[in-house]
Amino acid sequence: MxxxxxxxxxxxxxxxxxxxxxxxxxxxxxxxxxxxxxxxxxxxxxxxxxxxxxxxxxxxxxxxxxxxxxxxxxxxxxxxxxxxxxxxxxxxxxxxxxxxxxxxxxxxxxxxxxxxxxxxxxxxxxxxxxxxxxxxxxxxxxxxxxxxxxxxxxxxxxxxxxxxxxxxxxxxxxxxxxxxxxxxxxxxxxxxxxxxxxxxxxxxxxxxxxxxxxxxxxxxxxxxxxxxxxxxxxxxxxxxxxxxxIVASSKWIRANHSGMFRSNAILGRFYKKGDKIGSISDPFGFFEKDVKAPVKGYVFCINKAPIVNKGDAVIHMSVEK
Structure with a gap:
């Protein structure tokens, strides 16, 4: 009823x-x-x-x-x-x-x-x-x-x-x-x-x-x-x-250095292992290190913070088998 x-x-x-x-x-x-x-x-x-x-x-x-x-x-x-x-x-x-x-x-x-x-x-x-x-x-x-x-x-x-x-x-x-x-x-x-x-x-x-x-x-x-x-x-x-x-597995890429973070990654784009997806530098111009994709997969989250500490999560990717 x-x-x-x-x-x-x-x-x-x-x-x-x-x-x-x-x-x-x-x-x-x-x-x-x-x-x-x-x-x-x-x-x-x-x-x-x-x-x-x-x-x-x-x-x-x-x-x-x-x-x-x-x-x-x-x-x-x-x-x-x-x-x-x-x-x-x-x-x-x-x-x-x-x-x-x-x-x-x-x-x-x-x-x-x-x-x-x-x-x-x-x-x-x-x-x-x-x-x-x-x-x-x-x-x-x-x-x-x-x-x-x-x-x-x-x-x-x-x-x-x-x-x-x-x-x-x-x-x-x-x-x-x-x-x-x-x-x-x-x-x-x-x-x-x-x-x-x-x-x-x-x-x-x-x-x-x-x-x-x-x-x-x-x-x-x-x-x-x-x-x-x-x-x-x-x-x-x-x-x-x-x-x-459909993403069944994913991985956070974490900063290997503290410094100024710039992302080259584009949300939704597929990247191969080893592709450059960003960089971290000091503020004085003495070093700049690339951030590379450790796996192949899609980028679906990017940290927009300009300053990061070592260990901070910067980019989230799917893990494609």
């Missing part, structure tokens, strides 16, 4: 209705209530529910921008099922433009949380208890941390064929089959039986138009594929992505 009314955070959402509610389980030390807007649109016709999130890390602004545009352009209004959007999950970090929660913890390392743990853990607990169980599919938008700029990619649980097909429908050039990180949002949602796609693109504290465009188009592709809404008209003018590159 169809459920005519769904209750979210104590609010009833009837078929064909939309609602914005606030997840407000925490306060600042000034006793100021911090509210996390949860934007819900439900169709008259039954269908799957997708939860779309951004800003689990407060400084990953590009993910916030993607979800914001989905709402601003009305793409979150379904013809079947329900769409739940949380543009900024970690509103605390977003306010301060930092990755962490005010308690210094990384929200994406404390799931599924606990009722009486740290501030981040309490928040994770309520998200997993009140919101995630409603979803069938989760689409989570991230960027590279610090100065690491990621090529647009979807990360999925390795060995999950259904998620692989969903990732292909999204339409990024790269699909990363990565192991689940314990206590992450993705790991906890998968344990609840949800299908989770994690998008990575761009870097923190930055909004890149190309990354935003890929993220929005991918979300429309996915919702179209799931039958949530017909986006044929919106997608008609979009360029089709060729067969995606």
């Amino acid at each position: 169809r459920n005519k009314t769904i209750e979210v955070l104590g609010k009833a959402i009837s078929e064909g209705k939309g609602l914005q509610i606030n997840l407000d389980i925490a306060k600042l030390h000034t006793r100021t209530k911090i509210e996390v807007p949860v934007i819900i649109e439900r169709a008259k016709e039954s269908g799957p529910t997708i939860l779309i999130t951004g800003g689990i890390h407060g400084d990953e602004i590009n993910g916030v921008e993607i979800v914001r545009q989905l709402v601003a352009k009305g793409y979150h209004k379904p013809q079947k099922g329900m769409v739940i959007c949380i543009p900024v999950v970690n509103i605390f970090g977003f306010l301060n433009q930092t990755r962490q929660f005010p308690d210094g913890r990384d929200l994406n390392r404390v799931f599924p949380g606990s009722k009486r743990g740290s501030l981040a853990s309490i928040f994770a607990y309520h998200l997993m208890k009140e919101i995630v169980p409603l979803a069938d599919y989760c689409l989570d938008f991230h960027t590279g941390g610090a100065d690491r700029f990621n090529a647009p990619q979807i990360r999925i649980n390795e060995g999950d064929e259904e998620s692989l097909e969903l990732a292909k429908s999204f339409g990024t050039s790269f699909i990363m089959q990565s192991k689940r990180r314990e206590k992450s949002y993705r790991d906890s949602a998968i344990k609840l039986g949800k299908k989770v796609l994690l998008f990575e693109g761009g870097k923190s504290l930055d909004i890149d138009k190309t990354i935003t465009k890929v993220g929005i188009t991918g979300a429309l592709n996915l919702m179209h594929h799931l039958g949530i809404r017909d986006f044929s008209k919106e997608l008609a003018s979009k360029a089709k992505v060729s067969e995606p590159i």
Whole structure:
């Protein structure tokens, strides 16, 4: 029997209705209530529910921008099922433009949380208890941390064929089959039986138009594929992505010297072992050392930091067998 009314955070959402509610389980030390807007649109016709999130890390602004545009352009209004959007999950970090929660913890390392743990853990607990169980599919938008700029990619649980097909429908050039990180949002949602796609693109504290465009188009592709809404008209003018590159293994290239780093690598390009992909020099003009590809593969992340220390990760490559 169809459920005519769904209750979210104590609010009833009837078929064909939309609602914005606030997840407000925490306060600042000034006793100021911090509210996390949860934007819900439900169709008259039954269908799957997708939860779309951004800003689990407060400084990953590009993910916030993607979800914001989905709402601003009305793409979150379904013809079947329900769409739940949380543009900024970690509103605390977003306010301060930092990755962490005010308690210094990384929200994406404390799931599924606990009722009486740290501030981040309490928040994770309520998200997993009140919101995630409603979803069938989760689409989570991230960027590279610090100065690491990621090529647009979807990360999925390795060995999950259904998620692989969903990732292909999204339409990024790269699909990363990565192991689940314990206590992450993705790991906890998968344990609840949800299908989770994690998008990575761009870097923190930055909004890149190309990354935003890929993220929005991918979300429309996915919702179209799931039958949530017909986006044929919106997608008609979009360029089709060729067969995606599936990355099962990857390697970080680390700086052999401290100094000024210049990358010659181009995101998405294939390099052979021994190809020059960057250089590191001192600031005085006495030495300059090449950074060479230690394996053959595709470059899908570049550290944009101009200054690096020995051992810093500078370029991330796939490992092609």
